[in-house]
Amino acid sequence: MKILITGGNGFLCKGMIEPLAKAGHELRLLDVKPFESDHEVFVGDVSNFDNVLEACKDMDGIIIAHMLSRSSDAYQSPGPVFDVNVKGTANVFQAAVALGISKIVLISSEAVISRHADLPDANKRHLPMRSKNGLYGLGKILQEVIAEQYAFEHHLQVDALRVGYIVDGEKGQDKYGRQVKERAAPDVDRRDIGEVARLCLERENPGYEFFHVMSTPESMVEHDVQYTCDQLNWKPKYDFTWLPWHGDPKEAKA
Ligand SMILES: NC(=O)c1ccc[n+]([C@@H]2O[C@H](COP(=O)([O-])OP(=O)(O)OC[C@H]3O[C@@H](n4cnc5c(N)ncnc54)[C@H](O)[C@@H]3O)[C@@H](O)[C@H]2O)c1
Incomplete structure (x- = not known):
């Protein structure tokens, strides 16, 4: 694809x-500033519909993984967040419809249902989307609402991946270069997310679905990841069991 x-x-x-390229898929990478890559690079702004339409031409599938970069004041007012995270997402769906692209994966976040510990029997699959993560969390919720609406109205195949805390498992670092020294339940390796995205794009399952995507054994029940494994016949490859468990050792599953 x-x-x-x-x-x-x-x-x-x-x-x-990595897993997408290994499986032989051809990748076009869209970002707002020029950068070097072994894959095709497309420089454009997701908040500009014409840019998005051009970027989507000749594609069979799309993975939506942009976000307004974190800077000190980026998430302090709605304008920039809505332009990039929300309008940028709607632009991608609109372009996909215009060009007849029917398979889309949205990178969502556990943030859409986070901090529901106060609710009894917090089964993650059935929690309403509600976030205490400010404008970032609101933007992620709106992305999922847009995704489901387009899937329903235009008969698309859309999978939203609610990913946990993303870690570069090779370097053991998070997005900000911080070393991850202990395993926490929501940790997820970037390559595991790529593998789930690949499985979603390669299957035929029109409609809207969302999956929780994390790599650790503790996430399977606690974060509903077993459902993802069962539905997609997937198992995380990089489960962080080489790191000590961060909490009570009795709660660690491996
Ligand atoms: N990092 C995490 O732990 C984490 C956790 C949960 C969910 N997520 C989600 O994963 C996705 C990727 O996050 P990330 O951590 O790689 O973020 P990142 O900031 O490293 O990457 C986002 C990319 O989007 C690009 N971008 C920003 N504005 C753009 C625009 N107008 N047009 C085109 N591209 C633009 C940026 O230049 C950047 O390269 C996001 O949807 C985020 O919400 C991340």
């Missing part, structure tokens, strides 16, 4: 592409 990835120079994308 020919696959467009938005946010193609981002932290997630740099690791996520």
